[in-house]
Amino acid sequence: MVQAIRGMRDVLPDEGRRWRAVEQSLESVLLSYAYEEVHLPLMEFTELFSRGVGEATDIVEKEMYSLLDRDGDSLTLRPEGTAGCVRVLQQHGLLFNQTQRVFYRGPMFRYERPQKGRYRQFYQMGAEAFGMAGPDVDAELLAMTAACWKTLGIEDKVRLEINTLGSSDSRARYRAALVDYLSGFEAELDEDSRRRLATNPLRILDTKVERTRTLLEGAPVLSQFMDEEGLAHFDGLKATLDSLGIEYQVNPQLVRGLDYYNLTVFEWITDDLGAQGTVCGGGRYDGLVEQLGGKPTPGAGFALGLERVLLLFEQRNQPTRPAADVYIAVMSQAEQVYALQLADRLRQSVPELRIRVHAGGGKLKNQLKKADQCGASWAAIVGADEVSAGTITLKTLATGEQITLGLDEAAERLTGLGGTGVRLSDR
Numbered sequence: 001m002v003q004a005i006r007g008m009r010d011v012l013p014d015e016g017r018r019w020r021a022v023e024q025s026l027e028s029v030l031l032s033y034a035y036e037e038v039h040l041p042l043m044e045f046t047e048l049f050s051r052g053v054g055e056a057t058d059i060v061e062k063e064m065y066s067l068l069d070r071d072g073d074s075l076t077l078r079p080e081g082t083a084g085c086v087r088v089l090q091q092h093g094l095l096f097n098q099t100q101r102v103f104y105r106g107p108m109f110r111y112e113r114p115q116k117g118r119y120r121q122f123y124q125m126g127a128e129a130f131g132m133a134g135p136d137v138d139a140e141l142l143a144m145t146a147a148c149w150k151t152l153g154i155e156d157k158v159r160l161e162i163n164t165l166g167s168s169d170s171r172a173r174y175r176a177a178l179v180d181y182l183s184g185f186e187a188e189l190d191e192d193s194r195r196r197l198a199t200n201p202l203r204i205l206d207t208k209v210e211r212t213r214t215l216l217e218g219a220p221v222l223s224q225f226m227d228e229e230g231l232a233h234f235d236g237l238k239a240t241l242d243s244l245g246i247e248y249q250v251n252p253q254l255v256r257g258l259d260y261y262n263l264t265v266f267e268w269i270t271d272d273l274g275a276q277g278t279v280c281g282g283g284r285y286d287g288l289v290e291q292l293g294g295k296p297t298p299g300a301g302f303a304l305g306l307e308r309v310l311l312l313f314e315q316r317n318q319p320t321r322p323a324a325d326v327y328i329a330v331m332s333q334a335e336q337v338y339a340l341q342l343a344d345r346l347r348q349s350v351p352e353l354r355i356r357v358h359a360g361g362g363k364l365k366n367q368l369k370k371a372d373q374c375g376a377s378w379a380a381i382v383g384a385d386e387v388s389a390g391t392i393t394l395k396t397l398a399t400g401e402q403i404t405l406g407l408d409e410a411a412e413r414l415t416g417l418g419g420t421g422v423r424l425s426d427r
């Protein structure tokens, strides 16, 4: 049997149910902030990511799934959504002189070393806001993510870290000072950091290597190079977060792994998932649209990793809705067509019901076992009597109670309630 590719997870029905609960909650939060959904292609020209995400980033240097298509064009499976989102809005004339608030979701691909919470195909939900330069929209993005955690009941599992990278001028001055400082210790740096000294020195701040971290303690810090505009933006963000009651920590070491950021950067971090602690990351990227060939347009956004959010959600151990609410069993093959018609009528009168009709014949006892297995609260049993009277016999599986009703009555009884007495909409 051919096996799955390493790092590309299969989602089975049990997880699929929790996944849907999480995704629907997140979607409803994004929609409630009036963000609109865009669908982005899974593949783009490789150049979009090397120019957008940055040549010297880990993603572009060593993690992209790229291929040559039959025309010889280099294409890449998207490793993230921001560059593609800019490309789409720019190409369709939706950026210049306008504001846009959009979200997207779907699989992203990075050739990373797989472990719990880190995969080669993973699922992001991301939101991007264009055309708004002030810190108010940064705060809105953070409020929106905070609302996501609250809706999922995981707000006590995540904390927010923020930082400012300043304008590109101040970053360039800082970069020079950092290179100057670290060059003095070049022999003591780990191999990765030594390489980054030439290509992407700010990323050294992210290092997990203890020896390098110690060296960094004496390094110049970005805030010393900040210009007034950058500081005012950051103060504005902090003040808004304070007023909204959103707690955060300023982490001067936070630089993020993609090159397009300026001013605000942030990450939501958890201590409950081991090394893969970042559940959501984002920030401002005012230069990206221009970098990709458009007119200067401010932008900011975030993306969250759905698998990581799901792992936190699972720790809450909340029951999710079962596959079926009602399982229709038939006494004999003769009632099969009636059972199918009955199911359709019930689906029409109570659209939120999930109804599974038994297929394949067999003893009633075995059919009822299947009803239990799929989590249904009710079995509807259909025999010759029900067919001739046009009725339905409903059995509450938890108690074994049975009642024969007309179709309308049955629909009424099933409306809004599962057999456990839990409102369907609450499950």
Ligand code: HAM
Residues within 6 Å of the ligand: 079, 080, 081, 082, 110, 112, 117, 118, 119, 120, 121, 122, 123, 124, 126, 127, 128, 257, 258, 278, 279, 280, 281, 282, 283, 284, 285, 300, 301, 302, 303, 304, 305, 306, 307, 308
């Ligand atoms: P990112 O930090 O690279 O940012 O990814 C965002 C989130 O995706 C991470 O915080 C993490 O939860 C999840 N993630 C990343 N890589 C993996 C992986 N290999 N396996 C599982 N989950 C993963 C971006 O992608 C930016 N586009 C975010 C952004 C949007 N910035 C501005 N707008």
